[in-house]
Amino acid sequence: MEPAIQDHYPDDAAACYGCGRLNDQGLQLKTRWVSDGSGETATETESATETVFTPRPEHTAMPGFVYGGLVASVIDCSGTGSASLAATRDRGIDLVGETGSDAVRFVTGTLEVRYQRPTPMGPPLVVRGRIAEVKGRKVTVELTMTANGETVATGRVIALEAPDTMRAAG
Numbered sequence: 001m002e003p004a005i006q007d008h009y010p011d012d013a014a015a016c017y018g019c020g021r022l023n024d025q026g027l028q029l030k031t032r033w034v035s036d037g038s039g040e041t042a043t044e045t046e047s048a049t050e051t052v053f054t055p056r057p058e059h060t061a062m063p064g065f066v067y068g069g070l071v072a073s074v075i076d077c078s079g080t081g082s083a084s085l086a087a088t089r090d091r092g093i094d095l096v097g098e099t100g101s102d103a104v105r106f107v108t109g110t111l112e113v114r115y116q117r118p119t120p121m122g123p124p125l126v127v128r129g130r131i132a133e134v135k136g137r138k139v140t141v142e143l144t145m146t147a148n149g150e151t152v153a154t155g156r157v158i159a160l161e162a163p164d165t166m167r168a169a170g
């Protein structure tokens, strides 16, 4: 299995509620490259990322359905994780081993979510990310979330490399 980018964030970037490995109360999302041949072209396949999360009962909106804010959170950190994967790769940094502190850190500039149908509580939510553009310190990622193989939400994240002020805080 490919390494998860969040396991390669330095400790000062590992407290995120969505994806920080050091946040015991958080979602601890993990985002990886996948290359299962699902893309129509080699570039699409190479650029696909995946994040999988199974909601818990406290993530309920109405009984049986997932809270939309949770859906947005999963898409958010899937997007920043995907951006980090892309920038880290583009800069020629190899993620060696299961953990490390070699990832380029990204934060959310813009998050867009379109809720396509109610998200059922129970099955894992699978988010696929496609790197739409890398422009300097800005990466645009398009994302699709499925549950039981059906699209429940789509989104777009514009991620920016983390500013020094955020890295130094805390």
Ligand SMILES: CCCCCCCC(=O)SCCNC(=O)CCNC(=O)[C@H](O)C(C)(C)COP(=O)(O)OP(=O)(O)OC[C@H]1O[C@@H](n2cnc3c(N)ncnc32)[C@H](O)[C@@H]1OP(=O)(O)O
Residues within 6 Å of the ligand: 009, 013, 014, 016, 018, 019, 076, 077, 080, 105, 106, 107, 108, 109, 110, 135, 136, 138, 158, 160, 161, 162, 163
């Ligand atoms: C690292 C591990 C943690 C993972 C994080 C998980 C996700 C999060 O919750 S992060 C928290 C939420 N996000 C924030 O608090 C970010 C707050 N905003 C900021 O700090 C800044 O506005 C920041 C960093 C986004 C952009 O500032 P800055 O780096 O100075 O951008 P700037 O130099 O002005 O612009 C660079 C490019 O980005 C674009 N841009 C700037 N801000 C945004 C934005 N908010 N949305 C979209 N595009 C933007 C500009 O238009 C410009 O584009 P182009 O090069 O095409 O002209």
